[in-house]
Amino acid sequence: MSLENNAQATVQQKQAKPQQAAGDIQFTVSASPHIRCDETISHIMWQVNLALAPAAIFAIFYFGVPALINMVVGMVSAVICEYVWERAMGKENTAFDGSACLTGLLMAMSMSPVLPAYMVAIGSFIAIVIAKQSMGGLGFNIFNPAHIGRAALMVSWPVAMTTWTSMQTAAVDAVTSATPLNILKMQGYDALVQTFGSQAEMYKAMLLGTRNGSLGETSTILLLLGGLYLIYRGYVGWHVPVCMIATVGVLTWAFGGAHGLFTGDPIFHMMAGGLIIGAFFMATDMVTIPITFKGQIIFAVGAGAITVLIRLVGGYPEGVCYSILLMNAVTPLIDRLVKPRILGSGGKK
């Protein structure tokens, strides 16, 4: 047959002329896949905001109007900062995707309820403009913006940042303006228990949140509720909070006691300070933690260990904020070293 002649026809790559009839439908042509899940960044961010709501509402009831003002100022100023900055830079506007709001809320919740509101606004500016937008916006920031905002305020106004609400303590009917971790650091464990009356009373206060501290960090049970919701909805992996809190528990039990090894009080330490809010809402900030499961476990254990180091050995009573920031800094390294095993590479046949 005329194989050769026809072979030439193949070589002459003539363009096909699709007979596009008038009124034919115009189809969209793009690469596969052609279906996507319904999830959006904005939805995830608002869900995290929602998960913080119970603890935030509790804070308003417990700490009063100043807490409400600080949270509203935090959220609004963060959104405004993001909006203005993106407008000024001619970038696509993401101010209302929930992430700026979340940053503002988380930052306000991790600071004292009596902090002057203008400082909260400055913190929002630092968090959004310096820590997030100057890096390139959501997805490019190395450090957790809320914690950068908090850390910047901490070095700028150390006194204001460590001034807590004055409140009556249950037992001795005295007025105290220290957080439980402060009391532990300055006066020891026995004094701490005494402030609450008994160990059982202390645990109850720590669980419910009727204690001094940053405005959103106190209610362990409501933060757990929000955190468990996020885990249930799949926005947060269970392993990060579990590993971080467990690390803190084990290390404080082992080294936190005054009477030698394994005499510490892990239950207190796990509920104290900003650990619960940090472990569920900050150490799970997807942008600033490793991307793989194993990497996230390394991150969580590292953050827990640094927290304990600061609490037990360091100068500050609390270390969750710095521990997470420090682990944020090594996240790119973790990501470079810890990768999932590619199917069919090494290992078993």
Added chain:
Amino acid sequence: MFKSFLGGIHPNDGKRYSMDKAIETPPLPQQVVIPMSQHIGAPCTPTVKVGDHVKKGQLIGTSEAFMHADIHASISGDVVKIDMMPHSGRISCQAVIIKSDGLDEWADGLPMNRDWQTMEKQEILDAIKTAGIVGLGGATFPAHIKLAPQKPVDVLIINGAECEPYLTADYRLMLEESKRLVTGVQILQKVLGVKTCYIGIEDNKPKAVEMLQKAFQGIAGVEVAGLKTKYPQGAEKMLIKVITGREVPCGGLPMDVGAVVQNTGTTVAVADAVVRGIPIIDRITTVSGDAVKEPKNLKLRIGTTYREAIDFCGGFSDTPDKLLAGGPMMGMAQFTMDVPIMKGSSGILALTKKITEHGTESPCIRCGRCVEACPMGLIPSMLSILSERQDFVKAKEEYGLFNCVECGCCTYTCPAKRNIVQYIKHAKSVNQAIMAKERAKAAQNAKK
């Protein structure tokens, strides 16, 4: 129960549209457009010329290249044109256009009636080669090459997973053609010299599992395996991993771990080729999607246009945004309805904007959903970022670019709506160009 593979997704499977529709055969097309490239490998060259009269099953295209599959006329009639025509995989391709004479006559000597049990191994392989059989799941790898593996093989897997959403062609085939499937499996067992055979079916098709369990009763070595419903269960590497626990090595083939995987449709085609000597002239295709008036499973002649197939299903009920060849996860978007059905056309989908639309792409927020979804253990987000940065070689060397099977799980699950697969495809093609250049350079240096 078989263990699951890592990763994967659970998209809305859309199978309800056509699941319970029995296979229908539309009237004979007036004209067919038969592309000369319907397989992986070298395109065929027409063996007929304009004006020739051809009959159903007659050879009309072949190639001297090792990697090819012969092409046959799907109707009887006259060759009216040989020209570049639309093609669902490569925009345009040389095609033989046959105008039907309405007689639908078989080529001389077809169909035969052979007893496969008395046939020699080589005879069977030749019959498969002559019939131009390729993997009908969509990959279109020539079957006669796959069935003559260069390495010892001890397990045959029949792929009835049909994990692509919307597609129900294999499902209907399993329900309606189980007898031919049984014959096909036995022929494959004989050709490969393999006793153990698994038929992998996702557990969202309990009727098919039940049907085949009955059909294969008393046939030694065959087990019908109900698998967890999870996309991409039907990907070759996943199927092998789930059923045998073996991992196809990076860059390797199933035969490297002693396995051969064939699609159910291919298996039936093998039975037809060996027993009756008939090549692939038609195939079962799902015509579905929310824009199609009456989704159906059709037995379509090769070369029927998408337009005819959709018209037979009552046309569109809604304005389609995308016309797809294959499933929504890995199928190719088409720009015209004049593309013809080919051997690998498992589905024609017309989807409205409601389904295909998604928000605009934004930067990666490193949420890790793609890493969780990747069945190959890759970091798709990094691959997409490296591709964006044009750091293509790093993607290949440090992030295993070429292990990507382009299943689309990462892109499906991405909340930032990033077109990860597209970035990966681009990075792959750039790397291929770089490697081709290097090879050419090396060849030139060798000459010197």
